[in-house]
Amino acid sequence: xxxxxxxxxxxxxxxxxxxxxxxxxxxxxxxxxxxxxxxxxxxxxxxxxxxxxxxxxxxxxxxxxxxxxxxxxxxxxxxxxxxxxxxxxxxxxxxxxxxxxxxxxxxxxxxxxxxxxxxxxxxxxxxxxxxxxxxxxxxxxxxxxxxxxxxxxxxxxxxxxxxxxxxxxxxxxxxxxxxxxxxxxxxxxxxxxxxxxxxxxxxxxxxxxxxxxxxxxxxxxxxxxxxxxxxxxxxxxxxxxxxxxxxxxxxxxxxxxxxxxxxxxxxxxxxxxxxxxxxxxxxxxxxx
Amino acid sequence: xxxxxxxxxxxxxxxxxxxxxxxxxxxxxxxxxxxxxxxxxxxxxxxxxxxxxxxxxxxxxxxxxxxxxxxxxxxxxxxxxxxxxxxxxxxxxxxxxxxxxxxxxxxxxxxxxxxxxxxxxxxxxxxxxxxxxxxxxxxxxxxxxxxxxxxxxxxxxxxxxxxxxxxxxxxxxxxxxxxxxxxxxxxxxxxxxxxxxxxxxxxxxxxxxxxxxxxxxxxxxxxxxxxxxxxxxxxxxxxxxxxxxxxxxxxxxxxxxxxxxxxxxxxx
Numbered sequence: 001x002x003x004x005x006x007x008x009x010x011x012x013x014x015x016x017x018x019x020x021x022x023x024x025x026x027x028x029x030x031x032x033x034x035x036x037x038x039x040x041x042x043x044x045x046x047x048x049x050x051x052x053x054x055x056x057x058x059x060x061x062x063x064x065x066x067x068x069x070x071x072x073x074x075x076x077x078x079x080x081x082x083x084x085x086x087x088x089x090x091x092x093x094x095x096x097x098x099x100x101x102x103x104x105x106x107x108x109x110x111x112x113x114x115x116x117x118x119x120x121x122x123x124x125x126x127x128x129x130x131x132x133x134x135x136x137x138x139x140x141x142x143x144x145x146x147x148x149x150x151x152x153x154x155x156x157x158x159x160x161x162x163x164x165x166x167x168x169x170x171x172x173x174x175x176x177x178x179x180x181x182x183x184x185x186x187x188x189x190x191x192x193x194x195x196x197x198x199x200x201x202x203x204x205x206x207x208x209x210x211x212x213x214x215x216x217x218x219x220x221x222x223x224x225x226x227x228x229x230x231x232x233x234x235x236x237x238x239x240x241x242x243x244x245x246x247x248x249x250x251x252x253x254x255x256x257x258x259x260x261x262x263x264x265x266x267x268x269x270x271x272x273x274x275x276x277x278x279x280x281x282x283x284x285x286x287x288x
Numbered sequence: 289x290x291x292x293x294x295x296x297x298x299x300x301x302x303x304x305x306x307x308x309x310x311x312x313x314x315x316x317x318x319x320x321x322x323x324x325x326x327x328x329x330x331x332x333x334x335x336x337x338x339x340x341x342x343x344x345x346x347x348x349x350x351x352x353x354x355x356x357x358x359x360x361x362x363x364x365x366x367x368x369x370x371x372x373x374x375x376x377x378x379x380x381x382x383x384x385x386x387x388x389x390x391x392x393x394x395x396x397x398x399x400x401x402x403x404x405x406x407x408x409x410x411x412x413x414x415x416x417x418x419x420x421x422x423x424x425x426x427x428x429x430x431x432x433x434x435x436x437x438x439x440x441x442x443x444x445x446x447x448x449x450x451x452x453x454x455x456x457x458x459x460x461x462x463x464x465x466x467x468x469x470x471x472x473x474x475x476x477x478x479x480x481x482x483x484x485x486x487x488x489x490x491x492x493x494x495x496x497x498x499x500x501x502x503x504x505x506x507x508x509x510x511x512x513x514x515x516x517x518x519x520x521x522x523x524x525x526x527x528x529x530x531x532x533x534x535x536x537x538x539x540x541x542x543x544x545x546x547x548x549x550x551x552x553x554x555x556x
Contacts, residue, residue: 058467081473089471096461097468099493109490113473144497158472 004166004197005032005055005087006067012050012059012221024050026221032166037192038199039208039229042218043243048201049092051218052168055199056089068166085114088164092171094155098143103134103154106143110162121161128157131194132187149180153187160191167191168199173207185211209233209247209268217244230266249273297419298348303532304417305346309426311533315540316414322540322547323406331550332402338543339406342413356412357405364404371397420452428518429527435518442518450506458499465494 012025024047032038042048053059054066054073063074068087071078091097100106104125111121129136132153138146143154152172159167172188173181189211192198202208208215209229217225217232219242225232232239233250240246246254250268253276257263263276304312319335326332343353357364377392415423428445435441466476469490476487 053467056471058470084471084473089468091464091468091471094468096498097465097472097490097494099490099497109469109474110472113475162473 002034003031004034004069005030005199007031007051007054008065008067010051010054010061010065012047012054012061014050024221025054028218028221028223030216030223030226032197032199035195035197037189037197037211037213039212039215040199040201040218041203041205041208041215041244042201043203046218046242047221048218049170052089052170052199052201055166055168056087057083058089081114085162086165088159088162088167090156090159090167090169090172092174093152094159095143095148095151097155098151098158101142102140103129103143103146104139106154107158107161110158114162124161124163125157128161131160131191132157133183149176149183152176152184156187164196166197166199168201170201171203172200173202173204181207203244205233205239205245205250206247209250217242228266230268233268234265296415298346298352298416299419300347300417302346302417304342304413306530306532307536308527308529308533309418309422310430310527311529311536312414312418313423313426313430315536316410318540318544319410320407322543323403323410325551326547327551328554331547332399332406334543334546334550335406336402338539339409339413343409346413346417348416353409353412353416357408360404360408364401367404368397368401371400420449424449424452425523425525425527442521446518454499454502457502458495461498462491462495465491 007028007030010025010028011023014020014022014024026047028047028051040048040051050059054061055068057066057073057078057080061074063072066073068083071083073083098106100109107125107128108121111124116124125139126136129139134150134153134157138150143151146154156169156172169188173184176184185207188198188200192211200208200212212229215226215229215232216223217239224242225235225238233246234254236246236251236254247268249270249272253263253267253273256277257265261276261280263273267273267276319339323332323335326335340350343350372389372393373387375393375396376388376390377396379391380388381391381394382389418426424445427448428441431439431441431445470476474487474490476484476491478484479487
């Protein structure tokens with residue numbers, strides 16, 4: 001697998017040499033491979049948002065620290081528009097960036113900035129709306145009259161219309177009700193399946209555990225843990241000390257393991273844990 | 289954009305911090321008037337040293353304060369040059385083509401520059417050492433006598449504290465939206481004036497929408513806590529003058545006495 005994003009020893013200090021100095025990132029290194037679904041987890045203030053800003057060249061990095069498809073983002077000669085075309089970034093509460101009169105015009109903002117021709121823009125807007133599950137009939141509606149979940153879909157479509165090969169989402173499900181949350185995550189899963197590399201920032205272990213291939217846990221600006229979800233969830237106590245949690249099912253599995261039951265270490269999804277429990281009883285277990 | 293720190297309250301603890309905000313407001317005004325009535329270099333030096341000493345006593349660091357002067361440097365330099373070249377008064381010092389610099393011109397130019405610097409520095413000492421809440425609280429108390437003639441003292445100070453409270457929030461919001469639009473390929477930096485003005489639309493519309501939303505939420509939150517204007521409203525923190533306020537006032541009065549004497553004597 002080819003790596004599409006590489007971060008090497010990235011450190012970011014806000015307002016250096018002033019009384020308000022704050023270290024947001026401290027020697028962070030990570031890799032994202034093509035076609036992966038990566039989760040970045042961390043508590044509020046752990047540096048997640050600063051990190052994703054670097055991946056889109058919104059924050060200026062030192063040369064040799066952030067690479068997107070082999071291009072050094074710290075290099076002066078790197079064209080930022082090229083980077084932003086490649087990496088789509090959806091911020092937290094993206095619905096607050098909507099500004100146009102109609103949904104169609106708002107989604108077209110990105111492609112228009114890329115100076116595409118009108119036919120291509122129309123085509124992309126339609127494709128993006130379809131991908132995020134917005135009905136055609138909403139094309140001429142004002143984005144300000146939509147519901148919260150729909151607004152967010154419009155905003156995500158606005159980023160997708162730029163056809164990025166990597167999509168980064170900062171807390172895409174924040175502030176949505178359970179149904180909206182599920183819908184949003186399924187939507188992102190669909191985008192991933194359409195061939196886009198996805199990096200999702202979240203603080204919900206249940207969400208990242210369910211959808212992501214690999215996780216990075218950020219605490220106080222450092223990568224505290226990384227690996228497959230099953231590996232990360234084995235560090236339940238550490239995660240809790242960082243103010244994070246493990247998914248309910250992983251907790252159950254760990255508790256059963258501690259009591260000497262045979263639950264495989266990579267079982268953290270509901271189905272896997274349930275299968276392990278059923279297997280135990282199927283054998284004619286003695287624990288009632 | 290996030291690095292605007294001019295005049296932002298800087299938490300600390302020293303003599304100036306402990307003064308009553310009313311004292312600080314009145315004395316700052318008095319010092320600024322003093323700067324403008326001074327007619328002698330010695331007088332300026334006196335005020336300058338006094339303000340500098342005040343600035344030092346805050347323990348904030350002079351370098352940090354001087355950073356606040358930077359945006360005004362151009363204005364100060366411009367007034368200096370204009371006064372220097374256009375004021376014709378007294379003996380001629382330099383004559384160079386059509387440029388003539390006179391003694392009076394030089395004097396006025398230096399005076400104006402020093403006045404502007406002192407003006408900024410003095411008000412900065414005030415805002416750096418007084419929290420916005422204390423500042424508006426002091427202002428409201430000082431303006432209260434005017435409310436008898438129908439002047440909305442409470443409302444104005446409430447509006448001021450809300451505005452001050454939301455400056456950092458809105459700046460943060462602007463930065464967020466700016467980044468979001470930049471991620472969508474928006475370009476705020478290049479193009480001619482018209483293009484740049486047009487590029488601001490994707491920034492301003494969401495900003496206004498969110499400002500109105502915030503205003504709405506704030507109004508609702510205030511009403512939910514039974515806010516209904518200043519009538520009969522009591523305060524948690526009652527402003528009270530202490531000995532230190534008298535000391536500070538005495539110092540400024542002494543400055544006035546010296547200044548008047550210097551002006552009368554016509555010292556250099």
